[in-house]
Amino acid sequence: QVQLVESGGGLVKPGGSLRLSCSASGFSFIDYFMSWVRQAPGKGLEWVSYISSSGDSIQYADSVKGRFTISRDNYRNSLFLHMNSLKVEDTALYYCARGLDLRRQPIDSWGQGTLVTVSS
Amino acid sequence: QSALTQPASVSGSPGQSITISCTGTSSDIGAYEYVSWYQQHPGKVPKLLIYDVTYRPSGVSHRFSASKSGNTASLTISGLQGEDEADYYCSSYTTLSTVVFGGGTKLTVL
Numbered sequence: 001q002v003q004l005v006e007s008g009g010g011l012v013k014p015g016g017s018l019r020l021s022c023s024a025s026g027f028s029f030i031d032y033f034m035s036w037v038r039q040a041p042g043k044g045l046e047w048v049s050y051i052s053s054s055g056d057s058i059q060y061a062d063s064v065k066g067r068f069t070i071s072r073d074n075y076r077n078s079l080f081l082h083m084n085s086l087k088v089e090d091t092a093l094y095y096c097a098r099g100l101d102l103r104r105q106p107i108d109s110w111g112q113g114t115l116v117t118v119s120s
Numbered sequence: 121q122s123a124l125t126q127p128a129s130v131s132g133s134p135g136q137s138i139t140i141s142c143t144g145t146s147s148d149i150g151a152y153e154y155v156s157w158y159q160q161h162p163g164k165v166p167k168l169l170i171y172d173v174t175y176r177p178s179g180v181s182h183r184f185s186a187s188k189s190g191n192t193a194s195l196t197i198s199g200l201q202g203e204d205e206a207d208y209y210c211s212s213y214t215t216l217s218t219v220v221f222g223g224g225t226k227l228t229v230l
Contacts, residue, residue, distance in 0.1 A: 035219075037221075044123070044207075044209060044221060044222070044223045044224035045158070045160075045166065045209050045211075045221045045224070046123075046221060047211070047218070047219040047220065047221055050219070059216075059217050059218050059219075060218075061121060061218065062121045063121075095165065100168070100171060100177075104213075104219075105154065105156065105211070105213050105219050106154075106156035106158075106168055106171040106211060107156075107158075107166070107168060108168050108177065110165040110166055111165070112165060113165070
């Protein structure tokens with residue numbers, strides 16, 4: 001079955017950097033759009049970014065544009081999110097997610113999330 | 121990229137029907153037939169309920185249905201059950217090729 005396992009979260013100071021990883025298994029990773037979605041504690045879902053199967057189509061939410069970079073390694077079935085210039089408002093549970101039927105949206109599979117806390 | 125607008129909370133009694141609205145703009149909900157709905161129970165990951173405005177993924181109960189008119193989408197849950205108590209989120213693809221979620225609606229089954 002589809003399995004998405006995130007890692008790399010933790011506590012970081014404002015202005016710091018972090019790299020999240022997502023290891024995918026149970027499906028043909030190379031064929032699918034992948035996304036990052038975040039959820040601040042007690043708040044709603046916020047789409048962060050998606051990347052196409054080949055990596056040639058990428059989009060970001062305005063709130064992270066210029067600070068976050070999404071990438072993937074299809075040989076290692078892995079998705080990444082490089083986060084720079086982190087702000088307190090970036091504190092959230094970050095989900096790795098797969099697009100339905102090779103599409104960029106909607107999302108049909110989610111990981112359990114990795115928690116990023118930005119605090120001094 | 122403003123979030124879609126949903127009511128903060130709705131409630132209903134077992135067996136009743138409820139509807140959750142999701143209001144956007146001509147740049148998101150009104151632009152495409154790409155509205156989705158997700159259910160999230162406390163401490164759990166979201167689950168896809170509806171995609172492309174009206175389609176249910178395999179395994180989703182027929183008690184969940186949805187529609188769209190102009191810039192507003194709606195999710196209807198019929199025959200409310202206790203297990204339906206959860207947070208519900210709408211989502212839409214946008215003309216900027218991005219994705220936007222609603223703020224979420226907490227459903228309470230009385």
